[in-house]
Amino acid sequence: MDIDLRKLEIFRDKIRLLTLKELHHMGFGHYGGSLSIIETLAVLYGEVMKVDPNNPDWEARDYFILSKGHGGPGLYATLALKGFFPEEVLYTLNQNGTTLPSHPDRNLTPGVDMTTGSLGQGISVAVGVALSHQLSNKGNYTYSIVGDGELNEGQCWEAFQFAAHHKLNRLFVFVDDNKKQLDGPTKDIIDPLDFVEKFKAFGFYTMKVNGSSLEQIYKAIQKGKAQTDKPVAIILDTMKGQGVPYLEEKADNHHIRPNPKDEEAILTAISELEIKLGKAGAMTI
Amino acid sequence: MIQTSSKTYELDDIEMRQMYASTLLELAQNNPNVIALEADLMSAISTNKIIGKIPGQLINSGIMEANMMGVAAGLALTGKIPYVHSFAQFVTRRAFDQLFVSGAYAQLNVKIVGSDSGVTAEHNGGTHMAFEDLGLVRLIPNANVYEVSDAVQLGYLLRKIEKEYGIHYIRTIRKKAVKLYDENETFESGKGKVLREGSDVTIIASGIMVAESLKAADLLQEQGINATVIDMYSIKPIDKDLIVNYADKTKAVVTAENHNVIGGLGSAVSEVLSEHCPTRMRRIGVKEQFGQVGKAEYLKEFYKLTANDIVTAVKEIQ
Numbered sequence: 001m002d003i004d005l006r007k008l009e010i011f012r013d014k015i016r017l018l019t020l021k022e023l024h025h026m027g028f029g030h031y032g033g034s035l036s037i038i039e040t041l042a043v044l045y046g047e048v049m050k051v052d053p054n055n056p057d058w059e060a061r062d063y064f065i066l067s068k069g070h071g072g073p074g075l076y077a078t079l080a081l082k083g084f085f086p087e088e089v090l091y092t093l094n095q096n097g098t099t100l101p102s103h104p105d106r107n108l109t110p111g112v113d114m115t116t117g118s119l120g121q122g123i124s125v126a127v128g129v130a131l132s133h134q135l136s137n138k139g140n141y142t143y144s145i146v147g148d149g150e151l152n153e154g155q156c157w158e159a160f161q162f163a164a165h166h167k168l169n170r171l172f173v174f175v176d177d178n179k180k181q182l183d184g185p186t187k188d189i190i191d192p193l194d195f196v197e198k199f200k201a202f203g204f205y206t207m208k209v210n211g212s213s214l215e216q217i218y219k220a221i222q223k224g225k226a227q228t229d230k231p232v233a234i235i236l237d238t239m240k241g242q243g244v245p246y247l248e249e250k251a252d253n254h255h256i257r258p259n260p261k262d263e264e265a266i267l268t269a270i271s272e273l274e275i276k277l278g279k280a281g282a283m284t285i
Numbered sequence: 286m287i288q289t290s291s292k293t294y295e296l297d298d299i300e301m302r303q304m305y306a307s308t309l310l311e312l313a314q315n316n317p318n319v320i321a322l323e324a325d326l327m328s329a330i331s332t333n334k335i336i337g338k339i340p341g342q343l344i345n346s347g348i349m350e351a352n353m354m355g356v357a358a359g360l361a362l363t364g365k366i367p368y369v370h371s372f373a374q375f376v377t378r379r380a381f382d383q384l385f386v387s388g389a390y391a392q393l394n395v396k397i398v399g400s401d402s403g404v405t406a407e408h409n410g411g412t413h414m415a416f417e418d419l420g421l422v423r424l425i426p427n428a429n430v431y432e433v434s435d436a437v438q439l440g441y442l443l444r445k446i447e448k449e450y451g452i453h454y455i456r457t458i459r460k461k462a463v464k465l466y467d468e469n470e471t472f473e474s475g476k477g478k479v480l481r482e483g484s485d486v487t488i489i490a491s492g493i494m495v496a497e498s499l500k501a502a503d504l505l506q507e508q509g510i511n512a513t514v515i516d517m518y519s520i521k522p523i524d525k526d527l528i529v530n531y532a533d534k535t536k537a538v539v540t541a542e543n544h545n546v547i548g549g550l551g552s553a554v555s556e557v558l559s560e561h562c563p564t565r566m567r568r569i570g571v572k573e574q575f576g577q578v579g580k581a582e583y584l585k586e587f588y589k590l591t592a593n594d595i596v597t598a599v600k601e602i603q
Contacts, residue, residue, distance in 0.1 A: 155355070159356075162352055
């Protein structure tokens with residue numbers, strides 16, 4: 001592996017810390033699905049994507065569309081750490097007049113490429129972006145994260161058919177397979193069956209990785225970049241609340257309004273991450 | 286301006302779909318950023334005849350209108366100018382949240398053309414007969430909404446919106462419309478065209494109902510009633526000054542649309558008049574009904590969209 005894993009681990013821990021802090025400051029929010037995508041965000045923004053915080057609209061950039069828009073707080077923490085806006089802005093999450101709404105808004109937040117939140121829609125827009133670059137013979141990559149619950153939406157499967165037909169090989173679709181949706185386990189609500197088989201059948205170059213492994217995510221992206229005639233699907237085996245054992249185990253962890261026990265666990269997680277980063281000499285965020 | 290009575294209103298030589306296809310071809314050839322999207326209705330709107338000339342700029346998205354609207358948003362996000370076409374109900378009723386969120390709320394530059402509007406869907410029947418599309422799109426903040434009455438007008442507006450950022454919806458029929466305008470006519474957003482002047486009543490119409498209103502004005506003239514007829518092709522923004530001016534002059538207004546009376550032209554005119562110039566009014570249009578199969582002429586009779594229905598409405602408020 002040709003990347004500095006240690007550096008990436010620190011970036012991941014910082015994203016997780018800031019995600020917890022902004023959600024805790026607001027008092028409630030989508031903890032579960034923000035935390036499950038932290039490793040993927042760390043790899044994309046820490047190592048893979050070509051972006052310029054000083055020029056968020058840079059035409060040659062790679063695009064990122066968070067189709068599962070409720071993971072917004074995780075994306076915001078990442079963008080703040082990259083320097084798209086100051087960390088203090090994170091503590092305005094969902095406050096009146098904020099530039100950081102629950103679901104990302106391209107017109108409010110520097111670095112947010114597309115407005116998402118109505119599930120199933122962001123992935124079609126990502127496909128349109130990838131098509132546009134293909135039509136213009138440009139080399140930009142388009143990365144999009146969809147939720148496993150979001151894949152209930154038929155529009156996603158329309159988008160996947162379209163992407164495969166047009167051989168959009170610079171489109172990467174990450175499936176945050178955290179096995180839960182708002183009302184409970186995905187297998188009890190609409191059983192997704194086997195995502196790997198489904199994406200293969202839809203014409204994607206498909207891989208499944210441990211979604212908490214920076215190394216596996218990075219390697220899968222590199223493998224995906226090496227092929228030329230198919231869009232890429234990376235199924236992320238994740239957990240809602242990922243990286244905070246108490247939240248991983250909490251049954252109802254999609255959207256959390258912390259009770260006193262949750263509150264204590266969240267504060268402990270924040271403090272542990274601060275100590276860990278402090279020991280790594282990386283507390284300056 | 287059409288002043289004489291007993292004029293015959295003849296269909297144009299060119300179909301609306303031919304105008305759509307030829308104008309798109311011209312736009313695409315002049316601007317590589319213009320991309321047309323279709324959902325398996327290319328042969329219905331005649332764009333199949335131009336695909337060989339602009340292969341990379343005309344994308345058949347398959348039968349997936351929701352995804353097509355999202356793809357259009359993605360193209361717009363990267364500086365392309367997408368023209369999205371399908372039958373009116375598919376680009377509005379079916380893909381409304383995609384148009385609303387991915388297009389309008391995200392503040393992207395997307396042009397939408399809904400064809401086969403209202404009774405002109407004929408034998409595709411109730412599932413395909415949109416009487417609601419203008420109302421739906423009019424609800425979207427800052428959307429521009431047009432219903433075209435004539436091929437020259439369609440061509441002009443397709444060219445005009447290429448240069449204007451934002452959500453633009455053009456409602457049209459596919460086949461031949463009555464010819465109303467010379468080739469050098471121009472059309473502005475937020476303006477109506479006065480086609481005939483009369484001091485007794487103002488008939489405000491759009492789409493196929495403009496020609497029907499002109500016929501009604503002829504019938505009224507025979508009975509000594511002089512009607513103004515306005516082609517209100519810009520439904521939103523709407524020409525408030527023109528509406529108020531003529532309502533004030535004639536003291537009676539009838540609207541006429543191939544659409545539900547709720548949400549479209551009749552609603553828009555009522556909103557203006559109730560706030561700025563309360564006036565006796567009648568609305569010709571579809572009332573609490575769904576579509577059905579049939580010839581357009583039969584359906585116009587069924588839904589009371591004929592010149593005679595307009596005459597009856599005018600007499601009620603004279």
